[in-house]
Structures are given as structure tokens and as C-alpha cells.
Amino acid sequence: MLSTIHIGTAKVCSLNIPEFITTFLPTDKLSGNYLIQPATQFKAEDFKYTIRNNYRKSSKRNDWIDFTPVLMSPFLCDDELKKVNAYKVMKKQAEWLAGRFLVKWMIHTFAKSVALPEFDGSPLDRILIDYTALGAPYIVGKEQWGLSISHAGHYAVVALRAPIVVGDAIVNSGPLCPTLSLGMEKGGLGRIGIDIEKIEKMPDTYFMKTAFTKREIDAIKEIPEAAYRCWTAKEAFLKYIGMGFNESLHHVEVLDQNIFFKGECVDAVVLNSQVIHGDYALSLIEGLGNK
Secondary structure, three states: OEEEEEEEOOOEEEEEEHHHHHOOOOOOHOOOOOOOOOOOOHHHHOEEEEOOOOOOOOOOOOOOEOOOOOOEEOOOOOOHHHHOOOOEHHHHHHHHHHHHHHHHHHHOOOOOOOHHHHHHOOOOOOOOEEEOOOOOOEEOOEEEOOOEEEEOOEEEEEEOOOEEEEEEEEEEEOOOOOOOOOOOOOOOOOOEEEEEEEEOOOOOOOOOOOHHHHHHHHHHHHHHHHHHHHHHHHHHHHHHHHOOHOHHHEEEEEEEEEEEEEEEEEOOOOEEEEEOOOOOEEEEEEEEOOO
């Protein structure tokens, strides 16, 4: 159901959404296929957790490790309940719930190992996530940490990254190209961006011209996996800079694992792109740190 991996300096976890909702949502809230079901109204006691994990151990750093968390106590605060109950369809509720649970589970589970001891043993409903004006998520009280969330198809993914520390000072996550304007008034010192998409058939010509530059289209060569990897890399970078779709897709160009922003190479970021769970493209962007 839930798996985790180290990518670069980040912890990355994925959660299977259908398994999450069938395991943790009350049966009276589900009336069939959640993808086509109308939204429902939830109460705090509908979501319960305990941190007990069954997992597949791995000696390799880059192997996914599988966990099975079991819910026993509430994990949403009052404001989060209002937000999830404002959605109009169950699909959106399920995706949001899976992402929110995954963030809180990661912070709670890895609190000691990622230097967040104040969250060790903290109830999940007291771990708060908020958003910048442009929609980038951050941990309330730990705005320097990098946090990014994505979902597609059957999976939600979360990337969590500590801020860079030099001596006793928390510093920015790296010099960017001079033309780059950050959209994050909160968060971002441990900047990170993640995106996931299910690999489908080759997108149509209109989508390709809308999403990609001519050089990217030439490099993709009508290969679906290449198209979805490039697409997720662009989205991950836009999340990394805190802009999301508030910036033109054509301003971001991905060529040979290099990121260009408005024509200028962004040489202080690392792109990691891979296929997970058989047919999902996953891209992660993180900064290298100040030079």
C-alpha cells in the first residue's frame, strides 16, 4: 500500500489510493467506485490511525520499502475536515486525503531520522500543512523544509527534504538562474518539487505543442515514456520554484536531464526521473545548495 525510497537528499513515499480508501474509509461512506461517486461528508472520527508498520526491509538505499500503516485515531484537524468536505466528488476527496495522510505519516514516522524530533509521537491532527498564495504546500512551523505533493491515477506521492545547513545557519537551497523569480513567500529553503503521471498512449499533437517546445518534441521522438518523463520534470520544476501553473510551460525546457528556464540553464538543480509501479513516470527536482 505504502512505499518509501531515498532519492538524492529527499525522502519520497507513494501511497496506493484505492487501497487507502478501501482500508481506512468507513464502509458507509463508499457506495461503489470512488472515481465516479459524489462527495460525502466526513467527521473527525471517520479517520483513525496508529503508527504500526509491516515493511519489506532492503539493504539497498534506492530500493522501495513497503509499509502498511493502520489507522486507529483521528488525523485531520477541523480546518482540514472543512477542506475535504468542500470537494464536490469523491475522487478529489480521496486524492486529497491520501496526500494529506501521507505527508503526516512521513513526518511522524521519520521525525527522528530527518531531524524533526518535535513531531516524534505527535498526534497527526496536530501536524499542520498550509499553502502559499500560489498553492505550494509547507509544514506550519517548519517553513524551511521542502515539501511537495502529487497524485495521478492510483497513486499519491510526497517528497520531504530538510533545509540545507552551513555551520549554524539555514541557507537557501542553491543559486538559480538570474532570471528566475521565486513564487514562495513561505517555505522553499529546502526546495523540492515532485510530480507523478500514469504513462498512457502518446499525447495528441495539440497537447504536445501546448506542453513542449520544439526541441523537446524532437527529443521525445514519439516515445510515450519520454513524453511523460519530460512532462513530470517540467511540473516538478514549476513546483520547485513555487509557481505551479502560474508560469508558462514553454518557459521550462527539459533536455538531456538539464533544466532550462526562459532559455537559461539552471545548473544548481538535480533532476531524478524514473518509472515506478510499472507504468508511472516520477520526476523529482532538488537544489544542490549554495555554491
